Amino acid sequence: MQKATIQLETLSCPSCLQKIDNAVKGVDGVEKDSVKVMFNASKVKVNFDGEATTIENIENVIEKLGYPVIKSKVKAA
Amino acid sequence: MQRIILDAKNLITLVSATLIILGFYGRFGMDNMFVFDLSLIIATVIGIAPIAIQAYQAIKVKVISIDVLVTIAVIGALLIQNYEESAIVTFLFLFGSYLEQRTLKRTRSAIKELTEMAPESALKQNAAGEFEEVDVDDVDEGDVLLVKTGAKIPVDGTVLTGEGHINEASITGESVPVSKMNGSEVFAGTILENGTIQIEADRVGEDTTFGQIIELVEEAQDSKSEAERFIDRFSKYYTPAVLVLGFIVWLFTSNVELAITVLVLGCPGALVIGVPVSNVAGIGNGARNGVLLKGSEVINDFSNVDTILFDKTGTLTIGNPEVAEKEFYGEDMDEVLGYLASVERESDHPLAKAVLQDIGPTNFSVVDETEVVKGGGIIAKVEGRRVAVGNVALMEKENVELNERVRKDLERFEKNGNSLVLTAVDGVLQVLMGIRDQIRPGVKEDLQNLKKLGVKNLVVLSGDNQGTVDAVAGELGLTEAYGHMLPEDKSAHLEKLQSEGQIVAFVGDGVNDSPSLALADIGIAMGTGTDVAIETSDVILVNSDFSRLTHALGLTKSTARNMKQNIIIAVGVVLVLLTALLFSDWMNMTIGMLVHELSILAVIFNAMRLMIYRRRGKNANAAETF
Numbered sequence: 001m002q003k004a005t006i007q008l009e010t011l012s013c014p015s016c017l018q019k020i021d022n023a024v025k026g027v028d029g030v031e032k033d034s035v036k037v038m039f040n041a042s043k044v045k046v047n048f049d050g051e052a053t054t055i056e057n058i059e060n061v062i063e064k065l066g067y068p069v070i071k072s073k074v075k076a077a
Numbered sequence: 078m079q080r081i082i083l084d085a086k087n088l089i090t091l092v093s094a095t096l097i098i099l100g101f102y103g104r105f106g107m108d109n110m111f112v113f114d115l116s117l118i119i120a121t122v123i124g125i126a127p128i129a130i131q132a133y134q135a136i137k138v139k140v141i142s143i144d145v146l147v148t149i150a151v152i153g154a155l156l157i158q159n160y161e162e163s164a165i166v167t168f169l170f171l172f173g174s175y176l177e178q179r180t181l182k183r184t185r186s187a188i189k190e191l192t193e194m195a196p197e198s199a200l201k202q203n204a205a206g207e208f209e210e211v212d213v214d215d216v217d218e219g220d221v222l223l224v225k226t227g228a229k230i231p232v233d234g235t236v237l238t239g240e241g242h243i244n245e246a247s248i249t250g251e252s253v254p255v256s257k258m259n260g261s262e263v264f265a266g267t268i269l270e271n272g273t274i275q276i277e278a279d280r281v282g283e284d285t286t287f288g289q290i291i292e293l294v295e296e297a298q299d300s301k302s303e304a305e306r307f308i309d310r311f312s313k314y315y316t317p318a319v320l321v322l323g324f325i326v327w328l329f330t331s332n333v334e335l336a337i338t339v340l341v342l343g344c345p346g347a348l349v350i351g352v353p354v355s356n357v358a359g360i361g362n363g364a365r366n367g368v369l370l371k372g373s374e375v376i377n378d379f380s381n382v383d384t385i386l387f388d389k390t391g392t393l394t395i396g397n398p399e400v401a402e403k404e405f406y407g408e409d410m411d412e413v414l415g416y417l418a419s420v421e422r423e424s425d426h427p428l429a430k431a432v433l434q435d436i437g438p439t440n441f442s443v444v445d446e447t448e449v450v451k452g453g454g455i456i457a458k459v460e461g462r463r464v465a466v467g468n469v470a471l472m473e474k475e476n477v478e479l480n481e482r483v484r485k486d487l488e489r490f491e492k493n494g495n496s497l498v499l500t501a502v503d504g505v506l507q508v509l510m511g512i513r514d515q516i517r518p519g520v521k522e523d524l525q526n527l528k529k530l531g532v533k534n535l536v537v538l539s540g541d542n543q544g545t546v547d548a549v550a551g552e553l554g555l556t557e558a559y560g561h562m563l564p565e566d567k568s569a570h571l572e573k574l575q576s577e578g579q580i581v582a583f584v585g586d587g588v589n590d591s592p593s594l595a596l597a598d599i600g601i602a603m604g605t606g607t608d609v610a611i612e613t614s615d616v617i618l619v620n621s622d623f624s625r626l627t628h629a630l631g632l633t634k635s636t637a638r639n640m641k642q643n644i645i646i647a648v649g650v651v652l653v654l655l656t657a658l659l660f661s662d663w664m665n666m667t668i669g670m671l672v673h674e675l676s677i678l679a680v681i682f683n684a685m686r687l688m689i690y691r692r693r694g695k696n697a698n699a700a701e702t703f
Contacts, residue, residue: 010185012178013143013350018313019131022138038299040185040357065134066083073214 001031004055006044006072008062011037016067020044023061029053079130086127090171096120097164117160124167125151141317146340149320150666153337166341166670173674177350180681184354187361187688188298192291194247194266199231200224202275213282220278224269233285234276236261241272248286293371293617294364298357300372304640305352312345319343334665335658342654342669347676351643354680358687359636366691367619368629373640375615379599379630380637381580385532386571386593388585389539389549392603392623394514396586398427400435401495401515404486407507415440416459417500417508420466423447424455428498431512450474454498465501477501483509494548513545517623521553526627530634534579538567568592584626601626628691635690643680650676 011017017037024044025032029052036045046058059069082089096116103112125148132144147170154163200208202221213231216222221237224230230243242254247266254270257263263276266287282288301309319340327336356373363370370376390396407413418436421429423444446458453474454467465475469487472479477499479487486509490497495511524535536557539546543560550558559570567583571593574581583590583597594600595613602614603621618625654672657664 010178010182012181013174018140019135019138019142022140026138038295039353040188040298041295043295065138066079066131 001047002050002074002076003047004072004074007070008042009068009070011039011042019065020062020067023065024058027053027058027061082127082130087175089123089127090175093120093124093168097168114160117164120164121151121155121160121167124171128170141320143344146319146344150337150340153333157333162666165667169670169674173677177677184358184684187365188294191294191364195291196229196231196265216278216281218278218281222276222278224274224276226269226271226273228269230263230265230267230269232265232278233280234263234278236263237275237277239272239274241274242270244268244270293369297370297372298360302373302377308348312349315345338658338666338669341666342658344673346673347647347650347680350677351647351680352640354684355636355639355643355687358684359632362688362690363632366628367622367625369617371615375599376633376636378580379633382532382582382599383579384534384536384574385582385584387537388590389537389541389546390514391586392584393520393537393549394516396514398431398512398514400431400510401513402490402511404509413502413507415442416464416502417466419444419459420455420457420464428496428512432498432510462503468497472499472501475501475504477504477506491544494545520623523624523627524553527630530630538562538570564590564592568596571596632690636687639684639687642683646676646680
């Protein structure tokens with residue numbers, strides 16, 4: 001299991017949260033309960049299975065929604 | 078393409094505004110309806126593009142967002158050829174979100190400033206023994222780093238070589254630079270003001286003290302209270318419900334105008350943003366003022382606190398005993414004080430330190446035959462004279478005469494909460510010293526302000542004897558005082574109050590009081606951000622500054638009130654709009670969108686007031702007017 005913290009560009013609409021939340025949860029290999037989108041910090045925290053998906057894949061899904069990723073950190077959890 | 082359109086949102090807003098103005102000039106200035114319609118259609122189409130893209134993205138992940146409502150409403154307006162409304166609603170929505178973004182940035186600025194203090198790079202020693210610049214994420218425990226004058230300490234570590242002065246304000250709140258040399262501990266985020274040092278990394282990244290503070294504040298600003306989670310669940314169903322409602326209205330009345338107006342009026346803007354924005358502004362204010370609040374649940378609980386329990390030593394008092402009162406009975410005081418200092422110099426008892434500090438520089442003599450009397454004091458031979466230093470029991474044992482005047486002094490000293498140190502030379506009493514821990518300056522006023530802010534009971538719990546605790550309680554105007562308390566007694570007392578239905582806060586120093594801190598509804602640690610305190614407490618008063626406690630309470634009260642105001646604004650606006658739609662004929666999509674955006678700005682501006690919240694002077698009423 002990998003633990004990622006993804007820093008996004010500033011989020012300004014609370015309804016973005018739900019979108020990002022749903023989209024990230026939709027990625028195979030992501031632990032659904034671990035997804036946490038932080039509005040004020042503009043961060044996404046998520047645990048995922050490194051064999052089923054990659055951090056690039058998750059970043060990609062978020063970027064496709066129109067929320068640019070600034071950087072992300074992955075640690076073994 | 079999609080990215081380009083979203084990036085150009087601000088430009089699109091500007092163009093759309095220009096086109097709308099042009100259109101109205103065409104209609105009223107040139108009396109040309111074609112220019113009017115064309116300008117407004119173009120304004121609508123380019124304006125709706127970014128909104129529609131986001132709506133499409135939302136639907137793809139099965140979310141009915143505000144963008145979806147607005148997109149459908151605008152397309153509906155286009156279909157019924159109401160270009161005026163379609164263009165203006167689109168523009169207002171775009172302009173509103175631009176303002177939202179700008180103002181939100183302000184409310185988040187305090188916390189941003191804090192996180193930006195985090196070090197980004199470090200000079201790391203490589204295999205060849207040279208130092209090269211690396212990203213702070215690439216530093217591991219055990220690495221050797223070089224820090225030059227003016228640079229930030231990148232990690233928590235230990236000084237290996239060199240020396241300098243470090244400003245630790247980011248950790249302790251204390252801006253007087255601290256001297257560091259070989260073996261000293263240094264903290265990430267602090268600044269080396271002069272000198273050059275090499276350090277070994279002990280803790281890196283999120284494990285550093287500074288990393289933990291940032292983590293705490295970041296988590297806090299996004300933590301949700303029960304009420305907020307309810308609003309979240311509510312809005313998850315609310316927005317789709319509005320869509321369904323609009324559809325039903327259209328089905329039954331065949332009135333497209335009315336149906337799309339319902340969609341716009343139903344947008345849940347201020348409701349979703351109102352509480353988080355108060356939260357971030359309140360926590361940001363705290364972070365800037367030495368009060369770390371662990372989230373919005375803490376804000377709610379603390380604003381309703383009934384009873385505050387205080388640890389005594391180190392919380393109400395400085396934690397450093399000093400000679401508070403003294404009486405001399407002999408003739409040659411310099412000689413006696415010299416003897417006393419010489420005897421006390423041999424001891425490591427805390428009272429001895431206080432005595433030595435009080436006497437200051439003096440003539441020390443050689444001490445022989447020191448005898449420590451357990452539970453009494455010290456008897457020693459100095460320059461051939463017998464010097465006894467200790468309590469009343471020791472004096473009685475030594476057959477020292479304590480006359481009427483001395484007895485009265487003893488009684489008075491004890492009543493004032495002093496520990497007593499008597500000195501006799503050759504069986505004659507010379508000096509009486511009353512030693513007590515000094516109460517922190519300003520604590521009395523702070524406690525009174527807490528009462529004015531509505532705290533019912535202020536209680537001190539202490540391991541000291543009841544007399545000392547009573548004296549402190551009397552001097553400070555506390556409501557209750559309990560002495561002889563072990564840490565487990567304190568937590569038992571706390572549980573008893575909680576079982577009576579009280580909301581209880583505990584203020585302690587964070588190390589030996591951690592059970593009570595964890596158990597209390599609000600655990601408040603006076604500390605410099607030690608690991609234990611960060612984990613077990615809910616509120617941290619940086620730099621052990623007691624006066625921050627009143628700021629903390631006032632701030633949480635204002636923040637809790639602010640959240641309620643924002644909920645009222647948000648709900649009130651929706652109610653007014655819906656009533657107006659049902660019972661008046663002036664309500665339309667444009668007014669609806671305008672009011673909607675204004676209500677969002679209203680809650681953000683309301684929250685911004687929290688950023689400047691400050692307790693003015695010692696006057697608690699200043700906070701009440703907020």
